[in-house]
Amino acid sequence: MSRSSSSSPAHGMDDNGTDSEKCSLVRPQLPFKHAWNGRRIGVKTRAMLIVFSVLCLIYWGRVLQRPPPTGPIDWKPCYEDSSFLCGYLNVPTDYYNPSAGTSRLALTKYPATCPEPERLGIILTNYGGPGAPGRDASFGSGARIQNLTGNRHDIISFDQRGLGHSLPKVNCFGSGLRYQMFKTNTVFETTFSVPQNPFSAAGRAVLVEQQKQALALEETQGAMCAETVGAEALGFMSTTTTIYDMEEISRVLVGEDALINFWGGSYGTIVGAYLGNMLPHKAGKILIDGVVPADMWSNEHYDSQVLLRLLLTDSEKTYQLYLTECFNAGPDHCALSNAGDKSAKDIEKRIDDFVDGLQEQPMRVTNYTRPGYLTSGGVRSTFFVALQMPEMWVTYAEMLASAINDADGAPLMRMIASKYMDPAPAPDREGYIETGQGALLRLAISCGDARPFRKSEIWPTAEEIVDRILVTLKTYPRFGATVHLMEQHGGCHLWPGTGVGPTRFTVSNISVSLAIFKPVVQPTGSVQQNIGDTDVARRKHA
Numbered sequence: 001m002s003r004s005s006s007s008s009p010a011h012g013m014d015d016n017g018t019d020s021e022k023c024s025l026v027r028p029q030l031p032f033k034h035a036w037n038g039r040r041i042g043v044k045t046r047a048m049l050i051v052f053s054v055l056c057l058i059y060w061g062r063v064l065q066r067p068p069p070t071g072p073i074d075w076k077p078c079y080e081d082s083s084f085l086c087g088y089l090n091v092p093t094d095y096y097n098p099s100a101g102t103s104r105l106a107l108t109k110y111p112a113t114c115p116e117p118e119r120l121g122i123i124l125t126n127y128g129g130p131g132a133p134g135r136d137a138s139f140g141s142g143a144r145i146q147n148l149t150g151n152r153h154d155i156i157s158f159d160q161r162g163l164g165h166s167l168p169k170v171n172c173f174g175s176g177l178r179y180q181m182f183k184t185n186t187v188f189e190t191t192f193s194v195p196q197n198p199f200s201a202a203g204r205a206v207l208v209e210q211q212k213q214a215l216a217l218e219e220t221q222g223a224m225c226a227e228t229v230g231a232e233a234l235g236f237m238s239t240t241t242t243i244y245d246m247e248e249i250s251r252v253l254v255g256e257d258a259l260i261n262f263w264g265g266s267y268g269t270i271v272g273a274y275l276g277n278m279l280p281h282k283a284g285k286i287l288i289d290g291v292v293p294a295d296m297w298s299n300e301h302y303d304s305q306v307l308l309r310l311l312l313t314d315s316e317k318t319y320q321l322y323l324t325e326c327f328n329a330g331p332d333h334c335a336l337s338n339a340g341d342k343s344a345k346d347i348e349k350r351i352d353d354f355v356d357g358l359q360e361q362p363m364r365v366t367n368y369t370r371p372g373y374l375t376s377g378g379v380r381s382t383f384f385v386a387l388q389m390p391e392m393w394v395t396y397a398e399m400l401a402s403a404i405n406d407a408d409g410a411p412l413m414r415m416i417a418s419k420y421m422d423p424a425p426a427p428d429r430e431g432y433i434e435t436g437q438g439a440l441l442r443l444a445i446s447c448g449d450a451r452p453f454r455k456s457e458i459w460p461t462a463e464e465i466v467d468r469i470l471v472t473l474k475t476y477p478r479f480g481a482t483v484h485l486m487e488q489h490g491g492c493h494l495w496p497g498t499g500v501g502p503t504r505f506t507v508s509n510i511s512v513s514l515a516i517f518k519p520v521v522q523p524t525g526s527v528q529q530n531i532g533d534t535d536v537a538r539r540k541h542a
Helices: 132-149 176-183 201-228 239-254 268-278 294-299 305-309 315-329 342-360 376-387 390-406 410-416 439-447 462-475 522-525
Strands: 048-055 087-094 102-110 122-126 152-157 260-265 284-289 362-364 370-375 510-515
Touching: 087 239, 102 132, 102 239, 122 132, 122 239, 122 268, 132 152, 152 239, 152 294, 176 201, 201 284, 201 439, 201 462, 239 268, 239 439, 260 268, 268 284, 294 305, 294 439, 305 342, 305 462, 315 342, 315 376, 315 390, 342 376, 342 390, 370 410, 376 410, 390 410
Parallel strands: 122 152, 122 260, 260 284, 284 510
Antiparallel strands: 048 510, 087 102, 102 152, 362 370
């Protein structure tokens, strides 16, 4: 996530701003300029809809054995951006067992600009993932969130347990380089290569072979994490534990009885739903953007593909939008377009022919730091990433056109196989060393939330998982066999550590921000955000 521009005044105003200006709401700049020819993208593309709903409060009667109070946070200017304050807070590792020790949370604060009497406390944030370090993300988004909410709140961001500067951290392989080498040239790096006819016996066999590799990789990384981090520590990295941590942060900063305000995007919508579920009596104003249905998140085995299909609902629609915009822009503005094209279908056919050709013969890439080969699965994964970032659409068209027209796959390889990390990276000013294991950070949270397999349930085989993938492919042929390995949707039965789960989903005073076109976490998820009567299994301390 990009940092705030250095030319922008701190806290979104100049030094001469009046008190009223310091406390005023800033109208969000939602429309984007057209990526190819300067026109605005259609209203449907970037329209944002704010929906307010008020649901009944249900008291969540679970009483914690409150550990001794933690001390105040020692805030200091962040070395990355001095307009932010950084600090650490020690929290109980297990809120039900004060003798279990403590974990450390890294926090940032973007202070409110209003005069003291007009300030309204804090807004806690979560920027998604799961696995997005809140500290780093806050430098690019904290000021924007504060401006949109009237500059009356301190914006508090934090690294969840296992992430970023917080401790303990998920460092299963000892270094980012070792994890990169573990994934190199496997389906963890390239995702599935999909045959032209995956529904034939031969095509299914190709997918099954790749899924067997995925299961072996999942089992290996799970064993590594159990040996190095430990199942006990991993068991306290779930979203439920994050809610307890948020309650503790709020208690330390604004008091025991303060309502907890929250702003979350993507996976952050899960955090918002859990907050309303677990602490309805403490849930303040909650805004969630890009909604993931919390009941599916907690109640479905990821290998079932049910959640993934919902997340992919608008992926084909977004893909077709990309092709249409490219055709309308023409070859002068979109490198994938040709002068003789009659419609967007011509562009689509060239891309399909290229990707299908890679399934038969991958493209060698020698002019890159990591020489290798370009596969159909790798190209699909790059396309899916690009679709989520309209500002990248022009550049991505040029990258893909280089591969199609000039047999130069290096630009795309940079998106698939990142440069190898330094074997001994230098720590930052606070001693933090990047571990480069984002996929494992995600699993620590998502598998901690996922419904565990019962003893009577049989683990899914590669064949069974592929049959579910084929169902997904029928509706989402471009990306149905791609995304589950881009973010490892599955394999939680091979992951060590069982998380702590909440009991019900009930939310109050919640605002939902929707994007009309988005390849993941689309509006359907918002409609299906069942936050009334969904029961979730309690997996610890029941």
